Amino acid sequence: MSKKIIIGNWKMNPINLKEAVKLFKNVAKSISHIKKTEIVVCPPFLYVSGLKNLSKKISLGAQNVFGENIPNGTGAFTGEVSGEMLYNIGVKYVIVGHSERRAMGESNADINKKIKSVLSVGLIPIICVGENLRDENHGYFNVVKTQLEECLNGVKKVLISKIIVAYEPVWAISSTVNRHDANPEDSREMAIFIRKVLVDKFDSEASSVRIIYGGSVNEKDALDFLQNGGVDGLLPGRASLDAIKFTEIIKICEASSK
Ligand code: PEP
Numbered sequence: 001m002s003k004k005i006i007i008g009n010w011k012m013n014p015i016n017l018k019e020a021v022k023l024f025k026n027v028a029k030s031i032s033h034i035k036k037t038e039i040v041v042c043p044p045f046l047y048v049s050g051l052k053n054l055s056k057k058i059s060l061g062a063q064n065v066f067g068e069n070i071p072n073g074t075g076a077f078t079g080e081v082s083g084e085m086l087y088n089i090g091v092k093y094v095i096v097g098h099s100e101r102r103a104m105g106e107s108n109a110d111i112n113k114k115i116k117s118v119l120s121v122g123l124i125p126i127i128c129v130g131e132n133l134r135d136e137n138h139g140y141f142n143v144v145k146t147q148l149e150e151c152l153n154g155v156k157k158v159l160i161s162k163i164i165v166a167y168e169p170v171w172a173i174s175s176t177v178n179r180h181d182a183n184p185e186d187s188r189e190m191a192i193f194i195r196k197v198l199v200d201k202f203d204s205e206a207s208s209v210r211i212i213y214g215g216s217v218n219e220k221d222a223l224d225f226l227q228n229g230g231v232d233g234l235l236p237g238r239a240s241l242d243a244i245k246f247t248e249i250i251k252i253c254e255a256s257s258k
Helices: 017-029 043-049 083-089 108-118 139-149 157-162 183-209 222-229 243-256
Strands: 004-009 038-044 058-060 092-097 124-129 164-167 208-213
Touching: 004 139, 004 164, 004 208, 004 243, 017 043, 017 058, 017 139, 017 183, 017 243, 038 092, 038 183, 038 243, 043 058, 043 124, 058 183, 092 108, 108 124, 124 139, 157 164, 157 183, 164 183, 183 208, 183 222
Parallel strands: 004 038, 038 058, 058 092, 092 124, 124 164, 164 208
Antiparallel strands: none
């Protein structure tokens, strides 16, 4: 069985490499005893090389990737960063399909290409899904089902156990205007549903896929989500920018793991 996983999404923070190193080191120094929890930090691309040798306990993730699978991972694509480049610099995970990128126009078809390109170079995609709003008729289940089916279209069965699915209801994310809190029951019913969609599509190969929760999760509700949210880990955004809060979440996960 895979370890539980805590993934910090730093988004477009902090302002410079010095601050990034400080934050990263403050987390690293407090988690030397952690054994049962996998820890990932996803900084902006340009800080990866400055962070990569600072901790053996913390893996690095990217927040985006170029979606076309091109030979050698190089070419005339201004502003893009390929999966090969990320792999070569020491990145292990890539967040794909985050709602903040979907809001910039990224479609399920674009995300599908990114997932395939990430898997083809041996990186692990963290695929974000989640509805913008909850409607009374429970149409949000279909929203998430469509996201999963279209984003994973054509992904080989043998690779499916490598992926991580992050359920991130957009209405609970800290950057959402008029956001409100999700509770572990919301997470649990969606995690069960996500597992069913995956198993229907990929058979038992999907039974080991890690499903995690994100959406303003913090050190106060992390235990409740881990114990009652039906998930194998958490994806904090804002709380990952505070070394004390982020390490607290990691320690809570460690203490709750068997
Ligand atoms: C996120 O956007 O991935 C996220 C979970 O952010 P926050 O925890 O700040 O809501």
